[in-house]
Amino acid sequence: MARIGFIGLGNMGLPMALNLVKAGHEVSGFDLFPQGMDRLKEGGGKTGKDINAVVAESDVVITMLPAGKDVRQVYLGSNGIIAQAKAGTLFIDSSTIDVDSARVVASEAVAGGMLMLDAPVSGGVGGAQAGTLTFMVGGADAAFQQAEPLLSKMGKTIVHAGGAGAGQAAKICNNMILGISMIAVSEAFVLAEKLGLDKQKLFDISSKSSGQCWSLTTYCPVPGPVPTSPANRDYQAGFTAAMMLKDLRLAQDAARASGATTPLGADAASIYGLYVGQGEGAKDFSGVIKFLRGA
Ligand code: NAD
Numbered sequence: 001m002a003r004i005g006f007i008g009l010g011n012m013g014l015p016m017a018l019n020l021v022k023a024g025h026e027v028s029g030f031d032l033f034p035q036g037m038d039r040l041k042e043g044g045g046k047t048g049k050d051i052n053a054v055v056a057e058s059d060v061v062i063t064m065l066p067a068g069k070d071v072r073q074v075y076l077g078s079n080g081i082i083a084q085a086k087a088g089t090l091f092i093d094s095s096t097i098d099v100d101s102a103r104v105v106a107s108e109a110v111a112g113g114m115l116m117l118d119a120p121v122s123g124g125v126g127g128a129q130a131g132t133l134t135f136m137v138g139g140a141d142a143a144f145q146q147a148e149p150l151l152s153k154m155g156k157t158i159v160h161a162g163g164a165g166a167g168q169a170a171k172i173c174n175n176m177i178l179g180i181s182m183i184a185v186s187e188a189f190v191l192a193e194k195l196g197l198d199k200q201k202l203f204d205i206s207s208k209s210s211g212q213c214w215s216l217t218t219y220c221p222v223p224g225p226v227p228t229s230p231a232n233r234d235y236q237a238g239f240t241a242a243m244m245l246k247d248l249r250l251a252q253d254a255a256r257a258s259g260a261t262t263p264l265g266a267d268a269a270s271i272y273g274l275y276v277g278q279g280e281g282a283k284d285f286s287g288v289i290k291f292l293r294g295a
Helices: 013-022 034-042 051-056 068-075 099-111 124-130 141-151 166-195 199-206 241-258 263-280 285-294
Strands: 003-007 026-030 060-063 090-093 115-118 133-139 155-162
Touching: 003 013, 003 051, 013 026, 013 034, 013 060, 013 124, 026 034, 026 051, 060 068, 060 141, 068 090, 068 099, 090 099, 090 141, 099 115, 099 133, 099 166, 115 141, 115 166, 124 133, 133 141, 133 166, 141 155, 155 166, 166 199, 166 241, 166 263, 166 285, 241 263, 241 285, 263 285
Parallel strands: 003 026, 003 060, 060 090, 090 115, 133 155
Antiparallel strands: 115 133
16 A cells, blocks of 8 residues: 655545545645644544655655645745655646646656656546546656556546646646536526526526537536536535636636637636626636626
8 A cells, every 4th residue: 555645635635635545545644724634634644744744754745736836836946845755756746737837847856756747637526525536647657557546546537648737738628618618508598597498498408409518417507407516505616716717817828828729718717707806706616607697
């Protein structure tokens, strides 16, 4: 069984770490705040006195941090975890961050004699708890082969997308589809309301027609048709609007840097920017329908 260090025990990291404990691994965690560490200990894990104590005794280190600046701060520099880890440590960063930061950190890790993968996830807190996440993985084959058995304890679908940064590239492309499609589905329900078309009828028709998509059939933004969707609990998140805005902005940064034309992605980023600007950032991203009704 692997000795795993888990850095970042928030909404996603804690349930992921607990699934590794349940699978029999020795997991030691660290977070800036005590709540996640306390819950990891209750679940059978360990904690270290600081981040470097956790990293020094681990063969594999998984990070689940908010953003690219956090990942750079944790990994890089003379006090960063690359410098503090044992040679040959496998690093897996599952945070959603910009492709550039992922590639910089991976090249520093490899130069320091480590293995490194970017492995962002899709599936949200529910998927993290159930161990059914999708992992999109970038990095060398040898690192992927070593990581796959561990990732399979936290996820159901694990795809090796390519070299360093390919996982992050896949994640922002996927979430650009999601952000745009949620707005498209929401606009359709808003138009249906104005036209006097019953929402259940629109759902019954579009879920079996060419308008079918995940935003409609799994995460429907109006209450009723899909009882498990956040619309049925006043848009309590799931996946917050602030996180969606972050991912859409990452996609726009990448589009600008690479010269890709993504006009609907740009519109989706500005619509989510306005919605979050109304103080709704902590609500589920499907709550954007409320903004569209009022816009
Ligand atoms: P979160 O804010 O709940 O957790 C992040 C944790 O990292 C916090 O507990 C924070 O204290 C800790 N942290 C920050 N800096 C640290 C440091 N220097 N050292 C140790 N710990 C540190 O966020 P989350 O919802 O768990 O998301 C984590 C990542 O996963 C983000 O990049 C997010 O975009 C991505 N993601 C989230 C979801 C979701 O539904 N929440 C879904 C897919 C991907």
